[in-house]
Amino acid sequence: MMTLHTAQRIARLQQSDIRAMTRACERLGGINLGQGLGDLPAPLAVKQGAIQAIEANAATYTASEGIPELRVAIARKLARDNGIHADPAAEIVVTVGATGAFAATLQALLNPGDGVLLFEPYYGYHLNTILLTGNEPQFVTLNAPAFTLQEAVIEAAIRPNTRAIVLCTPANPSGQMLSQADIELISRVAAKHDLLVITDEIYEYIAYDGRQHISPASLPGLRDRTVMISGFSKTFSITGWRLGYVVAPAALARAINLVNDLYYVCAPAPLQRGVAAGLEQATDYLYQLKHDYQLRRDVLCEGLVTAGMRPVIPQGAYYVLADISEFGYADARSAAMALLETTGVASVPGSAFHQSVAGERLLRFCFAKDEATLRDAADRLKKFRPAAN
Structure with missing residues (x-):
């Protein structure tokens, strides 16, 4: 046997x-x-866009980085809502969910044994993906109820093998949002230690009491070292569609797309078209x-x-x-x-x-x-x- x-x-x-x-x-x-x-x-526009794509037999593979219409729609949305100007042809990769984006990013940009700094409370899939890729999770505990970032505490957690910081804003599970001061703090630490910054912004449109989401990559000092991950599962209530995306400098985006292609080939073709229609029509x-x-x-x-x-x-x-x-x-x-x-x-x-x-x-x-x-x-x-x- x-x-x-x-x-x-x-x-x-x-x-x-x-x-x-x-x-x-x-x-x-x-x-x-x-x-x-x-x-x-x-949203109706999202559903109708996908239905029309299915009826039109849009069932074949797409480019691994996603259909051009969706990448252009994402670029417009980034400029409008995030203050980020990204080249849809070179700096945006459509992925199988934000979790697929995170897995492809770790595989493409880090080596086994590299340390990845997580703020706890953390999202469990972040931790388990770090473990699966052979990276070393390193932790900074943020205490309830304020979950305040402290520069000295973050510095103390950094080790010789630390290569990246993961930021989740708005955060799962705490619901905390990074302020401008928080992001500037991260920018200083990342520059000092030459760290990659990986952001999970899947809840970017869900903010309360008049707060505005700030994308770390919108800060000039972070744009060149940040991989922004977001998606549509939470925004459009389509968690089962599994559609996310990465925004990164062109060289990093190319590397991520190599892994994205190998692992997933492409995101579902008709669902990409549905989301593209939703992004163009569902502003309200x-x-x-x-x-x-x-x-x-x-x-x-x-x-x-x-x-x-x-x-x-x-x-x-x-x-x-x-x-x-x-x-x-x-x-x-x-x-x-x-x-x-x-x-x-x-x-x-x-x-x-x-x-x-x-x-x-x-x-x-x-x-x-x-x-x-x-x-x-x-x-x-x-x-x-x-x-x-």
């Missing part, structure tokens, strides 16, 4: 708590506020998005407060971290399971986003749901009473 082996590169990987809680929620028939599964409808939708999500944020946070939790009010994205330390559970996973079993509402343990013990006092909730579902979840949460411990 053949001995079955698995690759050493996956030895440190585990199924994400996000997916584990989703499956537990499905078994119980609960309301899933764990995974970032947006329930809002996609993009600006309305933040208002709709702010209403949902406030509904959920009210429910969390009534349940005895202390939510960290997010500045952007569609997640909220809530402090559950007063409940007395041994760890965040126990608290999340108790909440699911007693209310039917799924969350994600904060430990999924931390290496440090700071995550054991937090749960993450997603409020990208239709309003009726979210109000039902909030009502259930208001009735939660922790079991005696």
